[in-house]
Amino acid sequence: MAISLTVNGTSYSVDVPSEMPLLWVIRDIIGLTGTKYGCGIGKCGNCRVHIDGVAKDSCLLPVGDVRGAVTTIEGLSANGDHPLQKAWAKHVVPQCGYCQPGQIMQAAYLLSENPKPTDEDIDASMDDIICRCGTYTRIRSAIKTAAEEMS
Amino acid sequence: MNTIMNMRRRNLRKGVAGRIRLSNMSRRHFLMGAAGTGGFVLGLTLFPIQKNPAAAAGGVFEPSVFLSIAKDGTTTIMCHRSEMGQGIRTGLPIVLADELEADLSRCVIVQAEGDAKYGDQYTDGSHSIVEFYDQMRELGAAGRQMLEQAAAQQWGVAQSECKAQNHKVVHQPTGKSLDFGDLAATAATLEVPAADTLRLKDSKDFRYVGKDTPIVDLKDINQGSATYTIDITMPGMKYASVERCPVTLGKVKSYDASEALKVPGVEAVVEIPPFSLPVVYNALGGIAVVASNTWAAMEGRKKLKITWDYGENAGYESRAYRKSLEESARNKGDVWREEGDVNAAFGSAHRILEAEYYSPLLVHVPMEPPGAVAHVQGDKCLVWSSTQDPQSARDVVAEAIGLDSANVESRMPLLGGAFGRKSKPDFAAEAAVCSKEVGAPVKVTWTREDDVRNGFYHSDCAQHVKAALDANGKVTAWEHRSAFPTINWLWDAAENRPGAWEIDFGLSDLPYDIPNISIEGCEAPVHVRVGWLRSVHNIFHAFAIGSFADEIAYARGRDPVDNLLDLIGPARIIDLSGNPEEYFNYMFGIDKYPIDTGRLIKVVKEAAKMSKWGRSLPSRHGLGIMAHRSFLTYVATVVEVAVADDGTISIPNVYMAVDCGLAVNTDRVRSQMEGATIYGMSAACYGEITAKAGRIQQHNFNDYHVVRMSDCPRDIHVHILQNLDAPPGGVGEPGVPPFAPALYNAVFAATGKRLRSLPLQNHDLSI
Ligand code: FES
Ligand code: FES
Numbered sequence: 001m002a003i004s005l006t007v008n009g010t011s012y013s014v015d016v017p018s019e020m021p022l023l024w025v026i027r028d029i030i031g032l033t034g035t036k037y038g039c040g041i042g043k044c045g046n047c048r049v050h051i052d053g054v055a056k057d058s059c060l061l062p063v064g065d066v067r068g069a070v071t072t073i074e075g076l077s078a079n080g081d082h083p084l085q086k087a088w089a090k091h092v093v094p095q096c097g098y099c100q101p102g103q104i105m106q107a108a109y110l111l112s113e114n115p116k117p118t119d120e121d122i123d124a125s126m127d128d129i130i131c132r133c134g135t136y137t138r139i140r141s142a143i144k145t146a147a148e149e150m151s
Numbered sequence: 152m153n154t155i156m157n158m159r160r161r162n163l164r165k166g167v168a169g170r171i172r173l174s175n176m177s178r179r180h181f182l183m184g185a186a187g188t189g190g191f192v193l194g195l196t197l198f199p200i201q202k203n204p205a206a207a208a209g210g211v212f213e214p215s216v217f218l219s220i221a222k223d224g225t226t227t228i229m230c231h232r233s234e235m236g237q238g239i240r241t242g243l244p245i246v247l248a249d250e251l252e253a254d255l256s257r258c259v260i261v262q263a264e265g266d267a268k269y270g271d272q273y274t275d276g277s278h279s280i281v282e283f284y285d286q287m288r289e290l291g292a293a294g295r296q297m298l299e300q301a302a303a304q305q306w307g308v309a310q311s312e313c314k315a316q317n318h319k320v321v322h323q324p325t326g327k328s329l330d331f332g333d334l335a336a337t338a339a340t341l342e343v344p345a346a347d348t349l350r351l352k353d354s355k356d357f358r359y360v361g362k363d364t365p366i367v368d369l370k371d372i373n374q375g376s377a378t379y380t381i382d383i384t385m386p387g388m389k390y391a392s393v394e395r396c397p398v399t400l401g402k403v404k405s406y407d408a409s410e411a412l413k414v415p416g417v418e419a420v421v422e423i424p425p426f427s428l429p430v431v432y433n434a435l436g437g438i439a440v441v442a443s444n445t446w447a448a449m450e451g452r453k454k455l456k457i458t459w460d461y462g463e464n465a466g467y468e469s470r471a472y473r474k475s476l477e478e479s480a481r482n483k484g485d486v487w488r489e490e491g492d493v494n495a496a497f498g499s500a501h502r503i504l505e506a507e508y509y510s511p512l513l514v515h516v517p518m519e520p521p522g523a524v525a526h527v528q529g530d531k532c533l534v535w536s537s538t539q540d541p542q543s544a545r546d547v548v549a550e551a552i553g554l555d556s557a558n559v560e561s562r563m564p565l566l567g568g569a570f571g572r573k574s575k576p577d578f579a580a581e582a583a584v585c586s587k588e589v590g591a592p593v594k595v596t597w598t599r600e601d602d603v604r605n606g607f608y609h610s611d612c613a614q615h616v617k618a619a620l621d622a623n624g625k626v627t628a629w630e631h632r633s634a635f636p637t638i639n640w641l642w643d644a645a646e647n648r649p650g651a652w653e654i655d656f657g658l659s660d661l662p663y664d665i666p667n668i669s670i671e672g673c674e675a676p677v678h679v680r681v682g683w684l685r686s687v688h689n690i691f692h693a694f695a696i697g698s699f700a701d702e703i704a705y706a707r708g709r710d711p712v713d714n715l716l717d718l719i720g721p722a723r724i725i726d727l728s729g730n731p732e733e734y735f736n737y738m739f740g741i742d743k744y745p746i747d748t749g750r751l752i753k754v755v756k757e758a759a760k761m762s763k764w765g766r767s768l769p770s771r772h773g774l775g776i777m778a779h780r781s782f783l784t785y786v787a788t789v790v791e792v793a794v795a796d797d798g799t800i801s802i803p804n805v806y807m808a809v810d811c812g813l814a815v816n817t818d819r820v821r822s823q824m825e826g827a828t829i830y831g832m833s834a835a836c837y838g839e840i841t842a843k844a845g846r847i848q849q850h851n852f853n854d855y856h857v858v859r860m861s862d863c864p865r866d867i868h869v870h871i872l873q874n875l876d877a878p879p880g881g882v883g884e885p886g887v888p889p890f891a892p893a894l895y896n897a898v899f900a901a902t903g904k905r906l907r908s909l910p911l912q913n914h915d916l917s918i
Contacts (some may be wrong), residue, residue, distance in 0.1 A: 001167075010317075012646075014331030016444075020444075020447075021446060021447050022443055024445050024446035026445070027382075027445070028390065028444035028619075029444060031384070032374075032375075033377065033381075033382035033384075034375020035375070036373070036381070036518070036519070037381065037568070037596070037854075038518050038519075038520075038599065039851050039852050040599060040851075040894070041851050041852075041853060042598075043429055043853050044518070044529075044599075044852050045849060045854035046518060053884060053906075057820070059684045061624055071255035072375065073374065074374070074375050074376070076375075080370055080374035085373045085374065088369075089365070089370070089373060090370055092363075092365050092366060092369065092818055092822065094238035094369065094372045094373070094823055095237070095238070095567065095568075095823075096236030096517070096518070096519070096565065096567050096568045096569075097236070097368065097371075097372030097377050098379060098516050098517075098518040098519045098567030098568070099567075100372055100373065101375040103173060104525055105344060105680055119828055119865070122860065123159065123860055123861040124861070126860040127859045127860045127861045128483075128859075129859075129860070130518065130650075130852060130859060131518070131855060132516060132517055132518045132568050132857060133236045133421075133518075133568055133569075133826045133829075134163065134825055134826035134827070134829025134830055134858070134863070135822070135825070135826070135864075136829065136858075136859075136860050137825055137863065137864070137866065137867055138822070138825070139860070140860070145815045
């Protein structure tokens, strides 16, 4: 049975089992590969997307249960110029870069809820997103830079 | 193929930097990229590093294209090494661009495929810059001089009056200039200058080298458009997930795929043949489920019914194995360095200190799990894999599907982390076998559970260390026995003792000024695939040496930094020429890269200064230090720890002083040090793989923990002791080894608890 969903403002109708996780629908069926697989069990946050602006792990979310518009890293900004993306560039945050879409999507959610996060707020909010390359200290600095620019 | 693998292993042990030859290839080659014909193309023949290169490289000596300049001035630079987060796609090109006097904003970086014509592409051992710095400079200098000559010819003036500057050649007397693009066609007709006429830039004129340059893939990564192997698609591509035996060397006895084939989307089941020993990088064997998407393949795989022959390792238990390692390290092993007479020194000692250290198996868990996409068509195969070693990927694929290596095109996009796991491209063979069987391109993606359960593990290790002190507290003897499963086993299943080159990872080069030394490697049978992980055996050797040095400090009542400087002794070059096997020195010449204790002393003093060593701290806070040379680079790390009453730790600050000789891209040197500290912290605090009945007991990030944002050090301060005229040392790995001992020494300073086994999470620090 076809399932309808909206990703980055575009409507799709996908013919997949409703229990298929959103992650694999986005990546393998729709073909947007910015959202990454890292664990499949909700423990690394590399697959994080927004559903109506709220950050969620797409690897755990059956596509049939998606209620709302999906935004992936490709849809975060028109030209890669979201304040977070600019701050990421300024601090040269990425190493391998693989986790960074999940990091940026979570950070965007954090700032939408809490425009002036403290270190403790950042710890609590970003703790789910693993970066095996160890870019955490730069992520922290970049979030603060973006928060300043947005305020 | 095993011959090639053995040569590779020998290179790793004893390689020497290769020779190069430059050639003007403008008439024979199209420009790289889409720039068309009529430009300037410079090639570089990178002779492999054996004495008889023809034998090792299969006789391929085609000079490879490394640099081209199109008529519009677009300059294309080939990166032949894998990018896995270390920044090499920026690091080597800026060396070339700087020497060429090119404007980096007009340069395009193209990724080379895996082919012996590029010379060494084995992106491991922190040696990309070490090995290719001089060669990229020479290539850049040759290009610059040819462009200057082309300008002189076009203007009809003397070449000495023409000087390349920021993508132009300027006629100095008149100030007129021509863009590199306007000179490409003329340069293409010129002879390459002889090696002895190349003029390298003075380091004070460097524009990029020795400064901060943002990585070339930054924008793509931040927008989610960077491509990794897991993102590669091909028309008609299928997706596969492979069930492998949970016990090392186990094999499929029989299987029933009927239920798996009923899962919607599942299209086929493919048997990956069992390998024969030695393991090398061959696919483990198992059953692949091939489907129309990744999730269907994973779901189908769950429905497979497989009966395994678990084989000889079904009784492997980590706890019992640890005991056997500890027992082994208590007995004399193969002596790989001997100075003086330790037994005589112990006989006349005023005091003897003795301690045992243990560190468990670790697994790499790069965020992008291992994976590959292969497309077999007739007698040809195209394979994209997340590999640090595209030439081995090519060989492994060729062997797995019975092709000639020359018919395999091996490519690597960006790697989502690697850390040594992706030097072993067993996963590329799996994709090729599936593709051949189903007649379509196939992507194999390892699940995280596969990655944790079927890895190439960092060896577990038991060490027994003993020191003699005289009546004045001077250390007169150091005996160090290290027992761990050997990586040599990958190539020879009969191997069960550490090789000399493995002891050379941070143990045989013990930099202390002690007259009597015995360094020994002790027997350890192998029950899982073992393999190098970021900084290799330096992790456990530095842990034991750094911890024991600290124990000596307290035993003789000295401040740990004073103690460390006393142990290191005067600035000097350490001579290891008396070792029974030549010290491998990370593959590079000991004359160019001697073991220089003067540099170690400098980083110790600098890190102590940065941390304000000796300052007063709140209760249950402590500072700990360790300094270690690895991969030709010297790093001292001071960790500041705070231990809460419930035993949880936090790390307000880490201070690192780094002497890597020339630091090419200073921003990436800092980022590698930050990353290495966090990688070292994951190992020190959480890393532990255990086996029961031969099966790995951990699964995923739920039970194999790594450092996250909340426990990451609040600040990591990195100071680079820059030396623009020194040969560059390695950067990716040397930040890892000092972390664990510095942390454990800090924990001792904070709590008085001397802990001798990794990881920290197994110890109770509460009060
Ligand atoms: S892949 Fe979804 S949380 Fe790890
Ligand atoms: S940048 Fe590599 S995992 Fe985060």
